[in-house]
Amino acid sequence: MIIYFTGTGNSRFLARKLAAALGDQLVSAPELIKRGERGKFYSEKPWVFVCPTYGWQIPRIFRSFIDDSEFDGAKDAYFVMDCGSGVGDARKGIIELCAAKGFEFKGLAEIKMPENYIAVFSAPDENTAEKLLRIGEKKALKVGEQIRAGETLQEKRPGPLGSFLSGPVNWGFYRFTIGDKKFRVTDKCISCGQCAENCMVNNITMEKGRPVWHGGCIHCMACICRCPAEAIEYGKHSVGLRRYYLD
Numbered sequence: 001m002i003i004y005f006t007g008t009g010n011s012r013f014l015a016r017k018l019a020a021a022l023g024d025q026l027v028s029a030p031e032l033i034k035r036g037e038r039g040k041f042y043s044e045k046p047w048v049f050v051c052p053t054y055g056w057q058i059p060r061i062f063r064s065f066i067d068d069s070e071f072d073g074a075k076d077a078y079f080v081m082d083c084g085s086g087v088g089d090a091r092k093g094i095i096e097l098c099a100a101k102g103f104e105f106k107g108l109a110e111i112k113m114p115e116n117y118i119a120v121f122s123a124p125d126e127n128t129a130e131k132l133l134r135i136g137e138k139k140a141l142k143v144g145e146q147i148r149a150g151e152t153l154q155e156k157r158p159g160p161l162g163s164f165l166s167g168p169v170n171w172g173f174y175r176f177t178i179g180d181k182k183f184r185v186t187d188k189c190i191s192c193g194q195c196a197e198n199c200m201v202n203n204i205t206m207e208k209g210r211p212v213w214h215g216g217c218i219h220c221m222a223c224i225c226r227c228p229a230e231a232i233e234y235g236k237h238s239v240g241l242r243r244y245y246l247d
């Protein structure tokens with residue numbers, strides 16, 4: 001079973017490729033999270049978890065989702081993390097998670113995809129994004145073959161910088177960077193309510209036709225990147241930046 005988490009579609013894109021290659025079932029964690037549900041899963045095929053990298057780790061919310069869900073049947077667990085530049089030493093936390101859940105860790109694949117974090121960085125232009133998608137797709141298909149063969153994924157081992165990024169920097173990232181105080185809506189807003197609809201943690205409500213953020217943001221970038229009127233900004237940083245979203 002392929003269980004994915006996504007904010008702007010990259011991980012879903014890869015998860016779909018893997019599901020097709022493995023002839024396996026696809027589950028959207030954000031849909032369950034939005035409904036306040038956890039999973040009660042059964043699979044005879046290996047578990048494949050696909051997600052973006054947030055602060056050189058798997059997103060905390062996805063980790064909690066896995067932690068709180070029940071998994072029966074297969075024991076083998078593969079992880080696929082897509083990223084803008086690297087996953088640091090996300091492996092360590094994943095191995096701990098696997099131990100807690102009784103999974104046998106079968107490896108972590110790192111796949112570079114278009115950067116979506118426009119609150120802090122910027123998204124690539126269309127051509128670059130397209131190239132990254134094609135390379136990412138190829139890599140996902142190769143990972144699919146390895147999973148089908150029951151192989152353990154070969155990984156490059158993280159160095160001390162990886163441990164630093166996934167450790168203290170990740171902690172500081174959640175403490176100081178993730179938040180919604182800088183989100184604002186401009187006069188371009190068409191009051192469509194898509195932002196509230198697309199917020200998987202139900203952190204946005206529409207008040208007098210305008211979105212209001214309530215402090216529980218996970219920085220998935222869905223509201224700002226999927227706004228059809230490009231009416232959402234993050235401070236001044238996002239002004240003029242390309243929005244990135246993959247359906």
Ligand SMILES: Cc1cc2nc3c(=O)[nH]c(=O)nc-3n(C[C@H](O)[C@H](O)[C@H](O)COP(=O)(O)O)c2cc1C
Binds near residue numbers: 011051052082
């Ligand atoms: C909150 C946040 C944190 C991120 N942190 C990292 C990171 O530590 N390293 C990295 O290479 N990319 C990072 N990225 C980029 C995403 O991991 C990458 O663009 C991913 O493919 C987005 O997946 P999605 O479209 O499924 O949400 C981050 C993106 C967000 C929104």
